[in-house]
Amino acid sequence: MEAREGNIRWHQPSVTVEDRRDQYDYRSCVIWFTGLPASGKSTLANALCRELHARRIMSYVLDGDNIRHGLNSDLGFGPEDRKENIRRIGEVTKLFVDAGLIVLTAFISPYRSDRLRVRRMLPEGDFIEVFVKCDLAACERRDPKGMYEKARKGLIREYTGISAPYEHPEDPEIVLETSVLSVEECLDRLMDYLIDNGYVQPSRSQPESGNGR
16 A cells, blocks of 8 residues: 555664664774775675674665676666665665664765765764775776776767766775775774774774785
């Protein structure tokens, strides 16, 4: 049966995000990786997820391709569908943060207005924007799917960086130049930020796996 607007109301949970944060020794949040295709977003998100898991911190990676297999399988890659893609992801990340997880998102999310919209969905401090900065030539050289080549040949329309725009973040919390820094160096900078800003506690002992911090 179709729900009527007047019959829908937000139900307050009996266990709040504050309750969960009091129970754990870390603060749930969204770490939003954005950058050109093949800039290293998924690689860094998964590396950070492994490090957090080694520290017994609950986290989850929301990957662009995976989301489009299911939740957003009905969307294309035009400007309006891209906006709706990010809007839906923003709503999902809100729920993950409320559940007490550190959410790592790996989406091109090419438009500043869309990233700002997600930031405004969340309380202050719950959204950490990470600009995965990599020049176009380096992205094309490392492209694992051969998508840039197809876009150059006109086989793919509206491909970010070639025939569709990418708007660089103006004031991200973290900038990682992946054409210069190694994965380990990027991971060190991510963990330093999380520890220095109170999202994660310093390790009392060396973790069993991860980057050896």
